[in-house]
Amino acid sequence: MYGATVRSTIARGRIAKIEFGEGVPWNEFVVVTAEDVPGKNVVSLITDDQPILAETQINHPEEPILLLAHEDRHLLPLAVAAVKIEYEAQPSIHSMEDSESCAEVIWGTNNIFKTYTIDKGAVDEVWKDAAWIVEGEYTTGAQEQLYIENNGVIAQWSEDEGATVWGSMQCPFYVHKALMALTGLPAEKVRVLQVETGGAFGGKEDYPSIIAGHALLLAKKAGRPVKIVYDRMEDMAATTKRHPSRTRHRTAVDKDGKLLGAEIEFVIDGGAYSTLSPVVLSRGTIHAGGPYYWPNIRVKSKAVATNTPPHGAFRGFGAPQSLFALERHMDFVARTIGLAPDEFRRRNLLKPGQTTATAQEIREPIDMPHLLDRALELSGYHAKMARFAKTNATSSKKKGMGIAAFLHGAGFTGSGERYLNALVGVEANERGEVRVLVSSTEFGQGTNTILTQIAAETLGLEYEDVSMAPIDTRVVPNSGPTVASRTAMIIGKLVQTAAFDMQKKLVDAGLMHEGDGRDAFRAACNEYTRTMGALNGCGRYEAPPNVFWDDSKYMGEAYPAFGWAVYVAEVTVDTATYSVTVDDFVALQEIGRVLHPVLAAGQIEGGVAQGIGYALYEKVVWNRGRMMNNQMTNYIMPTSEDLPPIRVFFEEIPYAYGPYGAKGIGELPMDGPAPAIINAVVAATGEEFRSIPLLPEDVFDVLSRSHEIDEVTA
Amino acid sequence: MSAAKQQVRFTVNGREVEVSAYPMARLLDVLRNELALTGTKEGCGEGECGSCSVLMNGELVNSCLVPVLQADGADVRTVEGLASAALHPVQKAFLECGGAQCGICTPGMIVATVNLLKKHPQPTMEEIREGLNGNLCRCTGYTRIFEAVKSAAESMTHEELKVLTGEEAARR
Numbered sequence: 001m002y003g004a005t006v007r008s009t010i011a012r013g014r015i016a017k018i019e020f021g022e023g024v025p026w027n028e029f030v031v032v033t034a035e036d037v038p039g040k041n042v043v044s045l046i047t048d049d050q051p052i053l054a055e056t057q058i059n060h061p062e063e064p065i066l067l068l069a070h071e072d073r074h075l076l077p078l079a080v081a082a083v084k085i086e087y088e089a090q091p092s093i094h095s096m097e098d099s100e101s102c103a104e105v106i107w108g109t110n111n112i113f114k115t116y117t118i119d120k121g122a123v124d125e126v127w128k129d130a131a132w133i134v135e136g137e138y139t140t141g142a143q144e145q146l147y148i149e150n151n152g153v154i155a156q157w158s159e160d161e162g163a164t165v166w167g168s169m170q171c172p173f174y175v176h177k178a179l180m181a182l183t184g185l186p187a188e189k190v191r192v193l194q195v196e197t198g199g200a201f202g203g204k205e206d207y208p209s210i211i212a213g214h215a216l217l218l219a220k221k222a223g224r225p226v227k228i229v230y231d232r233m234e235d236m237a238a239t240t241k242r243h244p245s246r247t248r249h250r251t252a253v254d255k256d257g258k259l260l261g262a263e264i265e266f267v268i269d270g271g272a273y274s275t276l277s278p279v280v281l282s283r284g285t286i287h288a289g290g291p292y293y294w295p296n297i298r299v300k301s302k303a304v305a306t307n308t309p310p311h312g313a314f315r316g317f318g319a320p321q322s323l324f325a326l327e328r329h330m331d332f333v334a335r336t337i338g339l340a341p342d343e344f345r346r347r348n349l350l351k352p353g354q355t356t357a358t359a360q361e362i363r364e365p366i367d368m369p370h371l372l373d374r375a376l377e378l379s380g381y382h383a384k385m386a387r388f389a390k391t392n393a394t395s396s397k398k399k400g401m402g403i404a405a406f407l408h409g410a411g412f413t414g415s416g417e418r419y420l421n422a423l424v425g426v427e428a429n430e431r432g433e434v435r436v437l438v439s440s441t442e443f444g445q446g447t448n449t450i451l452t453q454i455a456a457e458t459l460g461l462e463y464e465d466v467s468m469a470p471i472d473t474r475v476v477p478n479s480g481p482t483v484a485s486r487t488a489m490i491i492g493k494l495v496q497t498a499a500f501d502m503q504k505k506l507v508d509a510g511l512m513h514e515g516d517g518r519d520a521f522r523a524a525c526n527e528y529t530r531t532m533g534a535l536n537g538c539g540r541y542e543a544p545p546n547v548f549w550d551d552s553k554y555m556g557e558a559y560p561a562f563g564w565a566v567y568v569a570e571v572t573v574d575t576a577t578y579s580v581t582v583d584d585f586v587a588l589q590e591i592g593r594v595l596h597p598v599l600a601a602g603q604i605e606g607g608v609a610q611g612i613g614y615a616l617y618e619k620v621v622w623n624r625g626r627m628m629n630n631q632m633t634n635y636i637m638p639t640s641e642d643l644p645p646i647r648v649f650f651e652e653i654p655y656a657y658g659p660y661g662a663k664g665i666g667e668l669p670m671d672g673p674a675p676a677i678i679n680a681v682v683a684a685t686g687e688e689f690r691s692i693p694l695l696p697e698d699v700f701d702v703l704s705r706s707h708e709i710d711e712v713t714a
Numbered sequence: 715m716s717a718a719k720q721q722v723r724f725t726v727n728g729r730e731v732e733v734s735a736y737p738m739a740r741l742l743d744v745l746r747n748e749l750a751l752t753g754t755k756e757g758c759g760e761g762e763c764g765s766c767s768v769l770m771n772g773e774l775v776n777s778c779l780v781p782v783l784q785a786d787g788a789d790v791r792t793v794e795g796l797a798s799a800a801l802h803p804v805q806k807a808f809l810e811c812g813g814a815q816c817g818i819c820t821p822g823m824i825v826a827t828v829n830l831l832k833k834h835p836q837p838t839m840e841e842i843r844e845g846l847n848g849n850l851c852r853c854t855g856y857t858r859i860f861e862a863v864k865s866a867a868e869s870m871t872h873e874e875l876k877v878l879t880g881e882e883a884a885r886r
Contacts, residue, residue, distance in 0.1 A: 074736075146852050148757040148765055149818040198755070198818025199852050232758040444816025444853045598812040602858055606815065609855030632762035632850070640846040640856045 001030065002073035003218045003228040006066035006083045007238065008058045011092035011307040011625040012106065015056050015065065021082035029079060030222040032067040037217065039184030043209050043275075044177055049107075050273035050310065052182060052213045058087065059106065060272035060309050061626035062238040064210070069218040069226050092307035094625050096246055096269050099304040106272070107305035113270050114278035114303045116285045118357055118554045121296030126261035130252035134333045138249070138325035139691045140674075142269075142620040143242035143613070145314050146637050147443075149198025151207060151239060152229035155215035162189025163216050168197040169208035171481035172439050176473045178209035179216060194471035197443040201610070202313030204443070205483055206276055207239045236630035240312025241620060243268040243280055243303075247288070247325030257339050259348045261296030264288045266322050270303040271310035272625075277303040280311075282413050284318025286558045287671075289357030290326045291368055291407040292348045297357045308625035313483065315610065316670035319408055327404040327675030328690060331682060341679065342381070345405050346372055358558045365653060371566045371588055372405060378649060379568035379586040385683070392684065398573045399583070400684025404676035405566045409559030410485040410664025414549035417490060417541055417560065423477040424494035425469075426455060426502050427536040430529040432522030434459065434499075437469040438479040440491045445666055446599040447487050453596065454492050454659050458499035460517050477538075485664025488595060489561065492659035494539035502537025544657045561655050561663045565589035567608075567672035570644075571680040575703060578696040580616055580681055582644040589668060590651040593661030600665060604648045607669025612644075613637045615674035619693045724788045726751065727795030733782070741780040742766045745792060753793040753821045757850070764849030767822035768792050774829040776848075793821035796828065803874055804828055804866045813862030815853030823849045827863050836867055 020026050034041050034053040041055065042048040054065045068079050091104045098104070099111045107113065127133060153167030162185050169175055172192040179190045192212070197204060211228055218226040230238070245268045252260040266288050270277035285301040334344035349368035355361050376382065381401050388399040411417050425437035436455050442448040452466040459466075469475055479491050503521075506512050509532065511524035528535045549556040570584040587604050594600045617636045621628040629635045654661025674692050681689055687702050723732045726749060733748045745751045745768070754777055757765035761776040768777045769791040796802040804827050807813065814820040823846065830837060830845030837845065842863050851859060 147816070147818075148763055148850065148852055149755065149816070150757075197816065199816040201852070232760070444814075446815075598858070602812045602815060602854055605855035605857040606853045607855075610852070631760060632758040633760060637850060637852065638855075639850060640843045640859070643856055646855055646857050 001069040001071050001218070001222055001224055001226050002076060003067060003069045003215055003226045004076040004080050005064050005214060005228070006068065006080050008054065008061060008063040008065055008085070010058060010087050010089055011061050011094070013058050013087040013089040015054065015058065015085060016088050017086040018066070019084040021084055024079045024082045028070060030069040030218055032217045032221055036221055037182060038220070040181050042181060043213065044181035045174065045206055045209065045275060046278060047274040050275060052210060060307050061624070062309050064214065067214050067218050069222050092625060094306055094308065094622065096244070096267050096304055096306070099306050100267070106307060111305045112302050113274045113305060114281050116282060116299070116301045116554055118285060118297065118299040120294065120357055120359055120555070121261065123261045123263060123296045123298040126252040126296050129254070130260055131255040132253045132337050133250065134253065134336050135248070135250045136329045136332050137690065138247045138328050140245045140321045140324050141693055142244050142311065143314060143618050144236055144620060144635060145201040145203030145241070146635070147199030147201060147203055150230045150232060150235040151204065151211050152227070153208065153212045153215045154225055154227045155212060155219040156225040157216060157220040162191070164191045164193070165212045165216060166193045166195050167208055167212055168204060169194050170197070170200045170204045170441055170443060170483065172441065172471055172473050173478045174206060174481055175209050175212050178213060182213045183216070190473070192473045194441050197441060200443040201315045202317065202483065203240060205313040205481065207312065232632060233630050236635065237627050238309060240275070240310060242314035243270065243277065243311040243318065243321065245269070245284070245321035247322055249325060249329040251329065251333055253333060253337055257337060257344055257347050259292060259294055262289070262294055262298070264297070264299045266299060266301040268303050268318065268321065269306050269308070269311060271306060271308045273310045275310040276312050279413070280313065280318040282318070283409070284322040285554070286358055286409065286413065287319040287407070288322040288326060290323055291350050291405050291564060293350050293354045294357055299357060306625065308622065315607065316667045317484065319667070320611070320614065320670050320674065323406050323671045324674045324692060327406065328678055331402070331679045332688065341403055342372060342376060345403065349405065356558070359555050360557050364561070364655070366564050366590060368405065368564060368566070371564060371590060371651065375566040375568050375586055375588040378588060378647065379570065379584065381568055384570065388684070396575045398575060398684040400571055400573070400680040400682070402569045402571070402676045402679025402681070402683055403566065404672040404679065406671045407562040407564050408485065408668040408671055409562050410489050411560045412484050412486060413558055414551060414556070418543055420480040420541065422479040422490060422494060422541045424479050424491060424498050424539045425477050425536060426495065426498040427534070428502060428525045430526050432465065432525040434461065434466045435469045436466060436495055437476045438491055438495070439471060439473070439476050440479050440487045441471055441482045443482070445487070445603060446596065447482065449599060450488050450492060450595055451495050454495050455499050457660070458496050459503060459521060460515060461521065462518065465518070485666045485668065488662050489658045489664045490541065492595070492662060493657065494541060496659045497539030498537040500537070501539065502535060505535065505537065560657060561592070563589055563591045563663055563665060563668040565668055565672055567676045569673065569676040569680045571677060571684060573681055573684045573699065578699040578703065580694065580699065582612055582616070582677060585644045585646045585673070586649070587646060587669060587672070588649040588651070590653055591665045591668065592655035592658050592663035593652050594650050595660060595662045600650065601648045603665050604669045605646045607667070608646045608673050609638050609643055611670050611673025612677065615677040615692050616694055617642070619695060720783065722782050722786050724785045724790055726790045727792060735782045737783040738781045740778050741768070741782050741785050741790070742777040744782045745777060751792050751794050755818050755821060757818065762850065763819070764826060765819050765822040767825045767849060769825060769829060774826055791825070793825055796824065803870045804831070807862040807866035807869065808859070811862040811865055812858040813854065819849060819851045823851065823859060827866065830863065831867055831870065835872070837863065
């Protein structure tokens with residue numbers, strides 16, 4: 001059968017009455033309400049505040065209330081429309097400011113999901129000695145992940161087998177945990193299988209737990225398998241997006257252009273339920289100081305509730321928001337104190353031996369000033385800026401260049417990897433064919449290629465000798481979620497460990513020597529499996545040495561490793577149409593050893609394209625918590641005609657604790673494009689732009705206003 | 715969907731088919747659900763993303779916007795019609811150049827590329843950008859797709875192109 005969801009049409013209130021309208025053969029439908037939940041009516045993730053189906057209280061538009069199933073999927077839209085729900089509306093809030101002022105309390109006692117404070121040095125002391133104190137406020141909008149394949153699952157229920165779900169997802173064990181809570185079934189009675197997943201970008205990190213739960217509730221009641229596949233409008237309206245944000249900077253600089261200290265206030269809009277907001281906030285908070293040396297810095301952050309569908313994971317996970325603010329602010333400070341943007345950055349970039357905002361010592365031999373100089377050279381920055389200064393005076397098309405310097409932590413934050421305690425397996429059969437067993441999923445980023453490549457290389461085999469076990473919670477161990485740029489670096493290393501573990505068994509049994517190669521390995525596998533039984537190896541996460549993280553003070557080693565980057569954008573602002581085009585884009589990064597040049601460059605190019613969309617095209621239009629432009633016609637992502645040449649360059653400093661020296665890469669390219677592009681727009685126009693997305697009407701607003709002033713003063 | 719189901723006959727990848735379908739049923743759904751040709755994907759259902767691209771009578775169309783009745787008597791080519799025993803040169807080029815990441819846009823992108831190369835066997839960069847502008851890709855930033863198109867253009871013979879677009883089949 002096919003399933004569909006009846007959703008709330010109001011932002012906040014109580015359900016007064018539900019009526020099943022006429023003209024629909026209701027006896028043919030399976031109908032599920034909150035009363036049908038066998039276990040706990042929650043979407044189990046971190047905080048159990050989100051019901052899988054609303055009971056009486058509604059907290060956001062598109063909140064699921066009822067589920068319907070029928071054999072003919074064409075009847076479902078008619079049936080959904082025929083369910084009439086009466087509400088007693090309650091006041092709702094739709095801005096971070098209203099949430100902060102508690103215009104209405106809609107979550108907990110104060111609308112705050114989570115707060116963090118990072119406090120390094122003595123920030124209160126810096127202001128009196130500062131040559132300059134510069135303040136700025138920056139905002140970012142929501143962004144839709146827009147994977148081309150919508151969310152979809154199939155669920156089956158039987159008394160003997162329990163629950164089985166097949167679906168498009170990133171994190172099968174998140175779904176597994178959520179279904180256990182929902183059904184009250186033990187772990188072995190819940191089985192989750194990932195099927196080919198057509199893009200995710202974080203959008204299939206937590207949401208699949210909801211759609212899987214819905215399909216399962218229907219399947220249980222129907223006694224038959226049920227499939228739910230969202231269409232694009234439902235997917236865009238109801239599922240998660242990147243958190244909107246607001247960042248306020250106050251920065252002290254000495255007479256030589258050195259940073260003395262900063263106060264940063266970072267706020268994100270979490271939507272109606274807590275979901276992943278505390279974790280997104282954490283990453284955004286830690287990245288708020290960027291790749292600069294701050295002797296003193298205080299970052300205060302909070303995630304607040306509004307009556308909108310919960311915001312969630314999207315590539316970068318809070319860092320693109322706080323880094324947009326930082327890198328825009330660095331340009332603003334440079335301009336204010338009379339230094340060139342590149343020179344101001346050069347004076348303050350982190351060096352090995354210095355510490356980040358969380359007092360994490362930089363132990364990698366990273367040379368950020370060199371990355372900066374090389375990126376400027378690759379983009380022709382200085383020559384072009386000099387040329388544009390002349391041509392802009394007489395042309396209606398203003399050109400400019402913008403820089404973003406940034407870093408991105410790979411792996412879970414702080415003690416996260418230790419809590420996850422990832423487990424990875426490798427096994428071989430009698431023919432020497434190897435299988436890698438992980439819960440790390442492939443959704444286009446190259447998981448399967450990279451992990452089989454690492455296993456083959458470690459065992460001295462050909463790539464074709466290694467395959468991936470199907471992602472099935474009954475088959476693979478829990479290697480944690482496929483998020484946080486952790487797959488190549490953390491899981492890849494564990495695959496290597498597991499492969500060594502398996503090889504050691506063959507060597508210890510006297511069946512081969514290390515480095516013997518493929519034929520010896522095959523013969524050894526044959527002998528081992530014949531005489532000693534199953535052959536396998538495993539790898540369990542161990543933290544690198546000297547890693548210390550204090551969760552209460554938010555100080556210490558925030559990440560096992562960082563990727564480092566400097567991006568340069570070149571733009572044209574057409575002052576007749578107010579459109580901005582990106583003409584050239586240089587993306588230079590240090591990500592440890594590059595495991596697969598084609599896939600690595602593909603990650604950077606794709607991330608840059610999403611970053612260009614974030615900066616210039618992708619605007620979610622809200623009306624009282626509901627997305628109004630939930631169609632690809634009205635929500636615009638870059639097409640093949642909108643993107644510049646994206647020129648990707650790597651510097652490689654092997655990372656000691658990554659497989660073959662690799663670090664995480666997936667999220668890094670999302671952080672830099674937006675600030676680099678808006679900095680370029682500022683350079684082109686001489687006007688300040690502090691919000692993204694920056695659409696032509698926003699450019700018009702600012703340029704026409706400054707034009708009016710020109711006319712008045714003339 | 716109020717009108718009764720009708721018999722519709724057309725050719726898919728050179729094979730005659732007859733299906734019983736609502737006249738306004740989308741060609742996309744008929745291909746996927748009735749004919750089990752699931753290579754053609756749905757991304758948006760409104761003709762924006764191009765994931766459901768197929769060739770109908772040699773023209774590139776979004777099969778989500780084609781009522782099946784309109785396909786009556788037509789020659790339809792889907793991505794399944796491109797590969798025979800071996801990968802088609804365009805598929806091979808996408809694979810080797812990294813032109814596919816998650817793969818959901820890829821079948822439509824490949825069909826669009828075939829259509830592009832039919833019109834412009836040696837396309838310029840502008841022609842590639844224009845020829846693929848109805849096919850959205852969220853993963854790659856298009857860079858490697860452009861490279862795949864250029865690579866396919868270099869490796870493909872005229873005969874391979876004709877077979878793909880159905881001209882060869884029609885002449886037989």
